[in-house]
Amino acid sequence: MARVVRFHRLGGPEVLCIEDVEVPPPVPGEVRISVKALGLNRAEVSFRAGTYIETAQLPSGLGLEAAGVVESLGQGVEGLAVGDAVSIVPPVSMIRWPTHGELVTVPAGLVVRHPPSLSWGAAAALWMKYLTAYGALVDIARLGSGDFVVITAASSSVGLAAIQIANMVGATAVAVTRTSRKRQALHEAGAAHVIAMAEEDLEARLKHIAGRDGVRVVLEAVGGPIFAPLTAAMSRGGILLEYGGLSPEPTPFPLSTVLAKCLTLRGYLVHEITGNPGKLEEARKFILAGLEAGDLRPVIARTFPFEQIADAYRFLESNEQFGKVVVTI
Incomplete structure (x- = not known):
């Protein structure tokens, strides 16, 4: 069992709750990650409100970004190992691969070993x-x-x-x-x-x-x-x-x-980038090179603990932030 963020009805941050659920093991081509930090996005606000490009199936998880440690690998996954520090490229579907939880499963092609110099919060604030x-x-x-x-x-x-x-x-x-x-x-x-x-x-x-x-x-x-x-x-x-x-x-x-x-x-x-493997690879190279050179530097507006996920979204929706809102686990 792992704690995950879910909502049972559409609405504002008040509909979010933390529940214990069974996270299935990774199927072939997937990776299960023990999450250390989450990055929040406007897309999740729209998803929770029912105005996003995909419609939530209630009760629903949510989330597009996270960073953590590889916990287990599905069959056929290469280039990653248990214990690797990784971050997640936003998946196409929050219904299929929500990232707001202590333990999440995502496609291996969306998992990146990020530069070790990055904190968990910075890594979670990276890809979107x-x-x-x-x-x-x-x-x-x-x-x-x-x-x-x-x-x-x-x-x-x-x-x-x-x-x-x-x-x-x-x-x-x-x-x-x-x-x-x-x-x-x-x-x-x-x-x-x-x-x-x-x-x-x-x-x-x-x-x-x-x-x-x-x-x-x-x-x-x-x-x-x-x-x-x-x-x-x-x-x-x-x-x-x-x-x-x-x-x-x-x-x-x-x-x-x-x-x-x-x-x-x-x-x-x-x-358009994340759904095209060739374009995604070019983007990864560009971004990782920028991080290494110091040209790209993730800006964190504020960090909240996991238990305050609703407050974190309230801050995001206030438009007062300067940079990324991050939640740590």
Whole structure:
């Protein structure tokens, strides 16, 4: 038996409970891991609320990220050994492979021996944010030297990962946040420019920063009315990658701007990387190289004990965090 996080009805953090359940042994191709730390994501909030891309089958577990020690191996698993310190690339399904528990089972192809210099918390905060940012900026947008990239929700874990990756490839990161309260922290995190959209004219500031050529790449997590000023400041042939939807307001389609500038507005899921073994391997190499060189550094906002999992999610949903929310076991 092992303690796992489950919920029996949809709702807020209050529906989460810790229960003792039997965790089955790994089937061929799987690995069972004794978990030391968990990373929290907005995807789990949506899953718990019933608004995610997959629908929970109640009672349900949840979770996409964890780090720990290999406890047992399924038949046919190679390249890993019992006792290895590993972290988990987010699985495609939280229903099939939930990660919020003391003992979890996941596909061997999603298990990575992470750099030994990382703490358990940092290892658990690794893959979702860097894979999301890498897939959008490097794999799809081909971000590179000389590019301007606008990053909304910049103080989120993905936003901070995107800033680091932009700097790693020689691009100029423009961080967009709600107020100036996090301005200095975002500069210290590597953003060349920071715009507080509740206090400044977003379109005017972007046009001033990027000049007449405009912004080629936008990594966007908010949606809503922000689409108008963002696209107005983009360059001809630019690409906006939407991976979130935090705004409760409708998102207008800026038809005339898209037509005039031949823009690409594209939805993006990290599954485009994690579901493609070749792309995932390239992403792993990029991220591990960045960690080794010190260009990529996981930012932890706050750490909670396992017993306070509901409080950890309340903090995540408060939007007060700067970086990743982590839970330790």
